[in-house]
Amino acid sequence: MRFASFLFLLWVIPLHAGELTGPDRDANGNIVPTPKGEACVEPAEVMRREHMNLLLHKRDQTMYDGIRTKRASLNECIDCHVTPDANGKTARADDETFFCSSCHIAASVSIDCFDCHGDRPLDMIKNSGLQK
Amino acid sequence: MKYIDQYRRRFLGTASAAFTGLSIAPGILLQTVHAKAVDEAVTSQYRWGLLIDTNLCDPGCTDCVEACHQENGIREIHGPETDAQWIRKVTLKHKKTEHILNMPVMCQHCAEPPCVDVCPTGASFKRADGIVLVDKHICIGCRYCMMACPYKARSFIHEKLSDQLPHAPRGKGTVEACTLCVHRIDRGENTTACTQACPNGAMTFGDLKDPQSQISKKLAEHGGRELRAKLKLDTGVRYQGISS
Numbered sequence: 001m002r003f004a005s006f007l008f009l010l011w012v013i014p015l016h017a018g019e020l021t022g023p024d025r026d027a028n029g030n031i032v033p034t035p036k037g038e039a040c041v042e043p044a045e046v047m048r049r050e051h052m053n054l055l056l057h058k059r060d061q062t063m064y065d066g067i068r069t070k071r072a073s074l075n076e077c078i079d080c081h082v083t084p085d086a087n088g089k090t091a092r093a094d095d096e097t098f099f100c101s102s103c104h105i106a107a108s109v110s111i112d113c114f115d116c117h118g119d120r121p122l123d124m125i126k127n128s129g130l131q132k
Numbered sequence: 133m134k135y136i137d138q139y140r141r142r143f144l145g146t147a148s149a150a151f152t153g154l155s156i157a158p159g160i161l162l163q164t165v166h167a168k169a170v171d172e173a174v175t176s177q178y179r180w181g182l183l184i185d186t187n188l189c190d191p192g193c194t195d196c197v198e199a200c201h202q203e204n205g206i207r208e209i210h211g212p213e214t215d216a217q218w219i220r221k222v223t224l225k226h227k228k229t230e231h232i233l234n235m236p237v238m239c240q241h242c243a244e245p246p247c248v249d250v251c252p253t254g255a256s257f258k259r260a261d262g263i264v265l266v267d268k269h270i271c272i273g274c275r276y277c278m279m280a281c282p283y284k285a286r287s288f289i290h291e292k293l294s295d296q297l298p299h300a301p302r303g304k305g306t307v308e309a310c311t312l313c314v315h316r317i318d319r320g321e322n323t324t325a326c327t328q329a330c331p332n333g334a335m336t337f338g339d340l341k342d343p344q345s346q347i348s349k350k351l352a353e354h355g356g357r358e359l360r361a362k363l364k365l366d367t368g369v370r371y372q373g374i375s376s
Contacts, residue, residue, distance in 0.1 A: 116303030
């Protein structure tokens with residue numbers, strides 16, 4: 001029986017090893033899709049801890065004061081971080097390869113931003129024929 | 133919450149400012165014209181509105197409705213009974229004169245909006261420049277505002293949506309209505325999708341507070357009525373040719 005599990009592991013490990021590394025994975029094996037831009041608005045450590053506060057602040061500014069600057073705008077996050085793959089398709093909000101979901105699924109923190117906000121850039125929506 | 137408190141304070145602020153204005157410069161009206169910078173908050177210096185000439189509105193034409201849907205990413209789901217409607221064409225016949233009226237009706241962007249009065253969460257609100265909006269982040273979908281609106285201007289979203297446009301977030305379980313193309317106004321554009329689409333030029337968009345704007349000039353020349361004016365809601369959308 002012990003030999004059988006050893007054989008099973010021998011078969012399973014190489015099968016999944018490739019998924020835990022690769023260009024879109026960070027050191028912990030989380031999926032981090034390649035962004036379009038060169039640098040984020042803040043260093044990665046700041047964004048990891050503070051992105052929700054930046055977005056919340058910007059959300060109220062846009063909603064109530066009509067301030068539509070690009071910094072900390074969810075639309076800009078989407079434009080840069082949701083990029084098409086080789087087939088020209090982007091991951092959708094529910095996929096674990098989607099930029100936000102890649103961490104949020106791992107951290108088990110559900111977000112409902114994409115119930116109302118589009119999960120891909122305007123160009124992609126236009127290309128899909130849904131919008132002129 | 134910070135912003136809701138601000139909204140309440142703004143009312144008191146405006147009241148006191150009015151008194152100060154009286155004591156400093158009686159009879160002198162200061163008019164400053166300057167476009168809003170992108171990072172500047174909207175102010176009550178503007179009041180955006182629409183003027184609709186019903187005599188120029190074609191009976192069969194739905195160009196404004198289609199342009200609105202295109203602009204805001206509103207797509208057909210289950211048909212007119214439950215789909216969102218930000219503008220609809222209304223036809224009325226006067227009983228005595230038999231005169232038939234055609235007009236587009238959308239959110240009238242009231243100065244005293246009943247939808248804001250009844251909203252239990254503060255989601256329904258009026259911006260400083262007079263645009264009435266729904267903050268969908270705090271909307272619980274109770275639909276009190278839909279009951280309160282005398283113009284039937286608001287829609288409830290029943291289905292899960294996808295591929296919303298970046299400038300027009302919309303989602304299941306929230307209420308929505310005409311935003312007066314607020315994303316365009318914030319970009320500094322002086323028009324709405326419906327105004328632009330009207331083939332007869334029946335709609336005029338502009339600043340009601342600026343006496344030099346096209347809308348104010350047209351109103352000064354020919355006047356314009358509010359729908360259900362007796363409710364005294366001081367609507368931002370005005371109509372011409374509805375008195376026959």
